[in-house]
Amino acid sequence: MNSSAAFWRAALQRAMDGIGRPVNLMEVCGSHSLAVAKYGLRALLPDGLRLLSGPGCPVCVSGARFIDNAIALSRRGVKVAVFGDLLRIPGSEGTLQSEKELLVIYSPEEALLYARNHPETEVVLAAVGFAPTLSAGAAVLEEAARSGVKNFSMLTDFKRIRPALDMLALDPATELAGFLLPGHVAAVTGEKEFVSLALPGVISGFAPENILHSLYLLLLQVAEGKNVVVNNYHMMVSPEGNTTALALIERCFEAVSGEWRGIGMVPGGCWKIRKEFAVFDAALKYQLDTAGTVRAPALCRCGDVLRGHIAPCECPLFGKACTPEHPVGACMVSTEGACAASYHYRGTEGASC
Numbered sequence: 001m002n003s004s005a006a007f008w009r010a011a012l013q014r015a016m017d018g019i020g021r022p023v024n025l026m027e028v029c030g031s032h033s034l035a036v037a038k039y040g041l042r043a044l045l046p047d048g049l050r051l052l053s054g055p056g057c058p059v060c061v062s063g064a065r066f067i068d069n070a071i072a073l074s075r076r077g078v079k080v081a082v083f084g085d086l087l088r089i090p091g092s093e094g095t096l097q098s099e100k101e102l103l104v105i106y107s108p109e110e111a112l113l114y115a116r117n118h119p120e121t122e123v124v125l126a127a128v129g130f131a132p133t134l135s136a137g138a139a140v141l142e143e144a145a146r147s148g149v150k151n152f153s154m155l156t157d158f159k160r161i162r163p164a165l166d167m168l169a170l171d172p173a174t175e176l177a178g179f180l181l182p183g184h185v186a187a188v189t190g191e192k193e194f195v196s197l198a199l200p201g202v203i204s205g206f207a208p209e210n211i212l213h214s215l216y217l218l219l220l221q222v223a224e225g226k227n228v229v230v231n232n233y234h235m236m237v238s239p240e241g242n243t244t245a246l247a248l249i250e251r252c253f254e255a256v257s258g259e260w261r262g263i264g265m266v267p268g269g270c271w272k273i274r275k276e277f278a279v280f281d282a283a284l285k286y287q288l289d290t291a292g293t294v295r296a297p298a299l300c301r302c303g304d305v306l307r308g309h310i311a312p313c314e315c316p317l318f319g320k321a322c323t324p325e326h327p328v329g330a331c332m333v334s335t336e337g338a339c340a341a342s343y344h345y346r347g348t349e350g351a352s353c
Contacts, residue, residue, distance in 0.1 A: 013046040015219035022048040029182030030057030030336025037341035052308035053338035066157040067091030074099040081111035115152035131188035135245035138252035155282040163269040169198035190241025262303030302329035312342040
């Protein structure tokens, strides 16, 4: 073990000694799930400390109904613009990767540009994600309205992380003591988004030592009986967040209750396009059914993984019927999904599976 690893193992052990009981913490960012698995950080955790993966991967929690609607639009001859990581998310009608009317993009602006350059083609941007991609989507909405593009609209499944954390904090099945909070989201929302959580939280970056330091700070809070939000990612996160991005979001979207895949209905946990931009809402424009729950595939336990109830390898499909090449559940699709991260780095020291 190198000196840095030995230092952090000893520091975490001292913090645990100050608590004197088992502790369950949860990281709720897909980038954290990937980094923890990639660098084998669980190998440094002392006995009694469990780090559970939560629902911080946007691909993992995007609804099957959203995928079904994107497929339906493609089959109606609409050009559906998607990011590559959406292609293999399972819906009840299969996945998008077998559809023909697709435009794979790297930024939301590409979809709007395509619509401008092909005025005879109906273009729908199918977009998911948390605050960073939500703000980018808002910018595209405003530009579409400003430029008067008629053949462009958006099918969205944007999520708001705070209400999901409020639900997870009260889940008796996990008995959580604190959250490792997502740095990317907090860079937009600011620290204020996480104030007054039922459990203590530390906003963390993604370098291994920053994650370990954040876990240490979180354990200190547990030991001292504190419940505050600590910002351990000052280079990117401010108390108020990115006010320009937040203003964009406020103008274009409103928070609503909606479904998170594997978790269910989350009050205030989704975003919808405001009525001022309704002409760009693909769900309204094409009269799509956005209600109702699509059942998960048989034996798939992505929902239990996302809530921290089980480790990925405890799903009976993990590494067998469900692999990154042939994902059954959404947690195995993105590299930042808990199942995919565990699969890619299984067998390494400290791997969760």
